[in-house]
Amino acid sequence: MGRTSDARNKILEAAATLLEQRGYSALGVAEICSTAGVPKGSFYYFFESKQALALTVIDEHWAAQRQQWVELLGSDLDPLRRLRDLFEATEEVQRTGQQKAGVVTGCLFGNLALELSTQADEIRGRLQEIFDAQIDLIEQVVVEAKERGQAGPSVDARDAARSIVAQIEGRALLAKLLNDPAQLEALWRNCLDLLQVPAQERSALS
Amino acid sequence: MGRTSDARNKILEAAATLLEQRGYSALGVAEICSTAGVPKGSFYYFFESKQALALTVIDEHWAAQRQQWVELLGSDLDPLRRLRDLFEATEEVQRTGQQKAGVVTGCLFGNLALELSTQADEIRGRLQEIFDAQIDLIEQVVVEAKERGQAGPSVDARDAARSIVAQIEGRALLAKLLNDPAQLEALWRNCLDLLQVPAQERSALS
Numbered sequence: 001m002g003r004t005s006d007a008r009n010k011i012l013e014a015a016a017t018l019l020e021q022r023g024y025s026a027l028g029v030a031e032i033c034s035t036a037g038v039p040k041g042s043f044y045y046f047f048e049s050k051q052a053l054a055l056t057v058i059d060e061h062w063a064a065q066r067q068q069w070v071e072l073l074g075s076d077l078d079p080l081r082r083l084r085d086l087f088e089a090t091e092e093v094q095r096t097g098q099q100k101a102g103v104v105t106g107c108l109f110g111n112l113a114l115e116l117s118t119q120a121d122e123i124r125g126r127l128q129e130i131f132d133a134q135i136d137l138i139e140q141v142v143v144e145a146k147e148r149g150q151a152g153p154s155v156d157a158r159d160a161a162r163s164i165v166a167q168i169e170g171r172a173l174l175a176k177l178l179n180d181p182a183q184l185e186a187l188w189r190n191c192l193d194l195l196q197v198p199a200q201e202r203s204a205l206s
Numbered sequence: 207m208g209r210t211s212d213a214r215n216k217i218l219e220a221a222a223t224l225l226e227q228r229g230y231s232a233l234g235v236a237e238i239c240s241t242a243g244v245p246k247g248s249f250y251y252f253f254e255s256k257q258a259l260a261l262t263v264i265d266e267h268w269a270a271q272r273q274q275w276v277e278l279l280g281s282d283l284d285p286l287r288r289l290r291d292l293f294e295a296t297e298e299v300q301r302t303g304q305q306k307a308g309v310v311t312g313c314l315f316g317n318l319a320l321e322l323s324t325q326a327d328e329i330r331g332r333l334q335e336i337f338d339a340q341i342d343l344i345e346q347v348v349v350e351a352k353e354r355g356q357a358g359p360s361v362d363a364r365d366a367a368r369s370i371v372a373q374i375e376g377r378a379l380l381a382k383l384l385n386d387p388a389q390l391e392a393l394w395r396n397c398l399d400l401l402q403v404p405a406q407e408r409s410a411l412s
Contacts, residue, residue, distance in 0.1 A: 025231035103324045113383045118309045166376030177319045
């Protein structure tokens with residue numbers, strides 16, 4: 001029993017690394033198993049298909065990321081500082097990934113959204129839920145920032161949250177393309193602009 | 207001679223459609239040829255490899271898009287209106303694509319950047335040049351906007367141009383994920399915020 005769940009974990013770990021580095025279509029079950037050091041027969045004992053495995057990788061990745069987002073965005077710091085913490089953590093994840101793998105792999109969800117949205121409905125549905133949840137989490141903080149006068153009064157909290165998530169994805173794309181985590185440094189300035197943070201609030205935060 | 211260049215065009219057209227809809231790794235030369243209605247032998251007469259074909263598709267796509275960007279961003283309208291024209295044209299391209307194919311395929315360059323940056327150096331190099339050229343074109347307009355007092359004095363033109371390109375890519379990702387070109391509508395508001403356009407300029411533009 002211990003041995004079988006160990007094989008499952010090895011498959012998941014290999015799949016997570018390979019999916020981040022090479023995407024979905026370029027991967028085969030045989031390669032995942034050989035990277036995991038697990039016989040191919042085991043694969044189908046744990047997972048029905050490559051897609052089922054990818055969904056599990058996505059769910060586990062989101063479970064961990066969600067926990068980090070909830071901690072950072074739900075802390076008792078002031079709302080804008082919580083957002084800054086999120087951006088710094090996002091950059092740090094890419095920096096650590098680059099140190100480990102030699103390359104910036106970007107955002108797993110963004111990578112798969114662009115690769116698979118037009119061809120794998122179940123994965124696409126899951127990614128829609130995840131992006132929606134990210135937008136929800138940020139929206140709550142934007143609402144608080146507005147209540148405290150830290151964001152412009154005409155800012156729509158939902159739309160601003162969607163813009164911030166889009167900016168994270170766009171900056172992650174540039175970071176991956178240029179293999180340069182520093183592309184994410186601008187997220188904080190971008191967020192201050194997208195939320196129309198008043199000048200006096202900005203100087204208080206700098 | 208007429209017939210052979212016709213075959214080349216058919217291959218390029220099929221490859222452009224398939225690359226936009228399915229990405230690079232999921233495609234094989236056999237499928238491209240069968241979609242193009244061209245024997246597989248012809249393929250290698252015109253292209254050394256699938257990667258060589260992809261580079262040609264990228265170059266042709268950028269030649270057409272670059273021409274549109276230069277026309278829109280180099281017009282004699284006021285700088286911010288030129289940027290708005292660019293965003294509207296970008297949304298229109300996705301809307302037309304959706305009407306034709308039933309799905310929003312997003313930005314070809316963004317799709318390939320996320321799929322291939324960690325594994326195909328030549329494609330990645332070409333995409334870096336294209337994104338750099340896009341940032342250059344937008345930067346020139348931001349410089350003009352600043353000169354006319356339409357953008358905030360502390361805005362760094364290069365960095366703002368990069369942020370706008372990132373926002374386009376992030377919004378294109380959401381548009382593809384949700385199969386909804388309207389996700390790109392926010393680009394204009396986002397741009398006004400990212401450029402810190404003063405209130406009186408905004409009301410003059412609305």
